[in-house]
Amino acid sequence: MTQANPSNTAQALPLPEGVPGIVADWSSDQRAFKNVPWGKAMMWIFLLSDTFIFSSFLISYMTVRMSTTEPWPNPSEVFALTLFGKKIPLILIAIMTFILISSSGTMAMAVKFGYEKNRRMTFILLLITAALGASFVGMQAFEWTKLIFEEGVRPWGNPMGAAQFGSVFFMITGFHGTHVSIGVIFLIIVAIKVIRGDLDHERPGFLTGRKGKYEIVEIMGLYWHFVDLVWVFIFAVFYLW
């Protein structure tokens, strides 16, 4: 805790709380985000930019849905599945939602055990998170297959109504699914680093060469929770609206 760290300028000045704190932090002629590792601040800024990308998609979706003169296909029926001889609306999407939320829960706990330097628990929870993420992507692949081959939905049209339905659907869920897939890959990478002890022994990373620290688990977590966050919005405005 008391090791000399010339880049740790956070303690050089008193840290007031509240609005004076914002002014003091930003005008300190030092780094603006005190108490936060640079990687975490950068991840937050990346997530802010990603928020704008997904918001642009969702707002475009709103404009095409509002402006089309064709009837919009009813997602409740399009995404219904027949289970046990009964047609249940949106059931697959609901299951996918619960899976993603559960993966967020295990991720949050992985971060906690990471800071406690509990290598084994962090590793297990990260792997469970990755497995849940992978099953989410698998279900999405199933959903896409069903929509393309059984319902005949294409990016340029579909038998149920407005052509924009398909383009919006593939664009938004495709982009989200890509984020989940990238997340799964990085979860596995972080899990391997944890179990090998790279973070305990501060071994340099393969990409940036910076010392391994448990804060990377939290940074990974921010990304993963963001993926879940985006799904909350997609689920509400695309599937339920």
Next chain:
Amino acid sequence: MAHVEGQQHDVQGQQHPIGIYLKIWGLLFVLSTASYLVDYFHFQGYLRWFLIIVFMLLKAGLIVAVFMHMIWERLALMYAILVPTLLLMVLLGIGALEADYTFFTRGVFFVRGLL
């Protein structure tokens, strides 16, 4: 209180009891079930839209605040990330105006075609 807690652990990072994560997890399950039931029971119109938006914002808020530790961060970071997202409301408004106009011109075009 929350800020004091965050500061004490600034060297080791964010550390909070596991119970809070489990509680939020449970709450997110309840809210997701509730938003699914909105569709299952076929609520329509303004009630449906109101409920969808409320559940969506509650879930988003819980994830950002607790899972992403935003309530324990200093205000400088909180504002730097959350305030810019408000700009999206402007884009939303412009999009809605534009969409209404497009719908109107399409209506005019199709009506002319019928005459």
